Amino acid sequence: MSHDRADDLVHGYLDGTLTPAEVAELGTWLAASAANAAAFADAVRLDDRLRDVIRADVGRPA
């Protein structure tokens, strides 16, 4: 799988826009190598922390 395709699938997963077939394609890529799973884990950590940052930002006084 090309880097661009993997990138599209990871971001699509984060945004909840993948079809079941695309989720399966992402799963195959994740299982293919530890480096792929590590890259995915890193993307999830950033996405998760970004949500926290933005929600905390909303609660701050202007």
Added chain:
Amino acid sequence: MDERTREVARRWALAVPAVSAFLAALLRDAHDRDDVLQETAVAVLESAGRYDPARPFVGWAVAVARNQVLVFLRKRGRARVAFDSAAVDAVARAFGDDAPPDDRRLDRLRDCFAALDPKARDLCRLRYETDLKPAAIGARLGLDPNTVAKALQRVRDRLRDCVDRKAAAEAAP
């Protein structure tokens, strides 16, 4: 509380960010994730006697969390997580490392987010504060969903570059 349970409770407190991120990878709904994290905390303490201190704690806690995800989905009548078991194994290994990547690197995210242009910040707020998907954001802004998805992807890539750049600059002698 016996000594083993106390030790497990201490290690659990340190493992929570890693386990929480693992759950975020499997459960995209934040409420589901919070519920399972709470159930996992209970299960970890109840299973303290089964933890072998010679084994990495985070990997063990991630395995407990994985079981709790399955219990949670069964209770809600959902058959399984989106990924097959080989993919879940790979994800569990990626999060189950006792020496995770430099999580403090993401401490720079707040500054990086503040430095984005207003349009990019607004887009992020619609996605993360309002929890809208690209199609709903597109409908609100009069944009094609694919354009929104690509824009979100670019913003996240910029934020990653920003935190990496800041981390590298701070690490430089």
